[in-house]
Amino acid sequence: WVLMATGRSPTNIAVIKYWGKRDEALILPVNDSISVTLDPDHLSATTTVAVSPSFPSDRMWLNGKEISLSGGRFQSCLREIRKRACEFEDEKTGIKIKKEDWEKLHVHIASYNNFPTAAGLASSAAGFACLVFTLGKLMNVKEDYGELSSIARQGSGSACRSLYGGFVKWCMGKKDDGSDSFAVQLADETHWNDLVIIIAVVSSKQKETSSTSGMRDTVETSPLLQYRAQTVVPSRVLKMEEAIKNQDFESFAKVTCADSNQFHAVCLDTSPPIFYMNDTSHRIISLVEKWNHSEGTPQVAYTFDAGPNAVLIARNRKTAALLLQKLMYYFPPQDKDLSSYLVGDKLIL
């Protein structure tokens, strides 16, 4: 017999960035972070996991290609889920798996992303969130999403925020064992429906410096990081929580843009410096800054992760339509460097 489960997890975009670990093995961050989870119809991972007594080993396929499972991160997630597995019994098929039997059963995992992997669009976030969620479903795990988020965290830090929809905070926690480092939902996906997220795909190429090695270098060499983590982020997190609660776009946009810029400043402060944004990214920032300035109040917020792609958050649909027009004008479609996706409304250019 074969027992299967399938799950889907969207990716999330941080508006207060996670950058830097205080514990590399457990993936514990140096500061809290806040993100928006995208609509799963656009950028998500879909994973099917199967167990069978006839599987001789654990195996995984990513977008149809077999990948190695020797990495510690995958093993941590699998181990933590197996520990919490519960007895399973299905009357129809007669399949019965005792709690202690899960340890002996091997898994086969097939996962697909509907967007470019490692293009700075946080594919590992959706991937590990989906893996943990689906393994938990298969192994009849009873833990709540908070507990699952702290397991997903051990796969990839940002993954813990993808267990919830809407606006999510990853609380860094203080304990050495990481038991208080998990995600909480600040507001669900129905809150603040006006916002429209547009991702300008500046490049879908693989990024040059992975987040993991980039943040390791930053922790080791950047004097600015400590100041950011200890002095700047704590007050920004409070401001951001207020802005989300009150749907205060002006404050939301100011904090989002400032935090993206400080994250990239910290990258520049790393030795050797890390450049994630390129000329096109910088031109997009200028376009948004000028527009916001000329309106007297922000219309659009921008944020960039570990890559050149721009995530643009428009205050409403009307602004989003105008933004797309501007992007098309300044970065015409024949400019092979940039195509844009309107996320949240099914329109893809």
Ligand code: DP6
């Ligand atoms: C810039 O979660 O990919 O997207 O924990 O090493 O797997 P690891 O890193 P990862 O880092 C994401 C960094 C970021 C900011 C963010 O999502 O908060």
